[in-house]
Amino acid sequence: MSFDLSIIWQNLPDILAGFWTTCWLWAVSTAGGIVLGFLVAVARRYGGRLIASVLGVYVAIMRGTPFLVQIFLLYYGGPFIGISLTETPTGLIGLVIYGAAYFSEVFRAGFEAVPVGHIEAAECVGLTRWQTVRRILLPEMALLVLPPSVNIAVILIKETAVLSTITVPELTMVTSVIGSQYYAFVEALTLLALFYWFLVEVTGRAGRWAEAKLSRYRFAN
């Protein structure tokens, strides 16, 4: 078995472009997933029974089926119901919808975990509703939802690789193409694995660092 890294150097610009695509797809889908997930969680909590059950079905479907099948349905099925998008927007939308379902569950648990006594205490000392949300509910929740949110962000990094199946030019796609052009799969895929490993490790460490920073806001249970 030969292990020839010169192929990687020759194609470095393409690889870096793929890496960049992966990174921004990840960043945008995580941000989008957090925003949409938060809205879903709020709507499920305060939106009445009908909205809650519809959104409950949405979350169950997203969490109960493989991302690959969801993305195929969106990409190949989309044109039949008038959604004709190119690969990259399809992939991005798919990731956001998928991530939002998971994030909404995190926020839901977060809402439920803030002790009612804290909210009541805030009311007793005369805080307005908005002040209670801004000063008590959200900070306490932020701490609770941080570790599981980092987890989901890590899952989303890894799901971006699945977008290569619908030919989104992200890192896995680019690297696989290079691998097959030069018949150097092992080199290309090893490098690819190391890239993702690095990205996931950095994210995990950043998450733990942020957790340690925020821990001074921790409340006793």
Added chain:
Amino acid sequence: MSWKLFMLLVKASGLTLVISGVSILIGLALGFVICAGLLSGTRGLNRAAELFVSFFRGVPLLVQLLLIYHLMPALGINVSSTTAAIVGLSLCTAAYQAENLRAGFGAVPRGLLEAADMCGFSHFQTFRRIRAPIALRLTLPAIINEAVLLLKASSLVSVVGIVELTRMAQDLASSTYRPIPIFASAGLLYFIICAIVAGIGALYERRQKWARR
């Protein structure tokens, strides 16, 4: 969508079940070994286990599958694509199960172990009678959860050419040119399978609770 097409999907989900089932069992067994490494006092073993878990949790399963699929022949190991897929799925799920088991063993109350010590249990007896059963009971929900995740993740083996549920859906979608009903049905089948596995887990958990009373 015709009944015949749907039955083709149902048949293909049999292969999904077989591949996932085998991988879950191998992954769980391997997970125990890795967990022993994680909990071991030997530095080298500990490091190796940590590295294993970090790698297989840090790299997308798709990339792992592609790497194993191409690496094995390059190393002179010629196996079928199904075997390669099972190897890939097992290694990945083992890393998660090891982490689950470690959490379970860490959550066994110290007092129980000390009590066993006081009663004159040997090290092995304590492990067999106290630590392992309690750790397993505590870990069960996480183990079932990982099994459900693996069932969904097994859709990725379609990429290395195994005609399981997702690949069958892809083939049918392109030959009939009706992707929406076909992929929706595939999703429904995954949903049902996952719900059944999660349901069995919940049932077992409840029985355990009753048994403890």
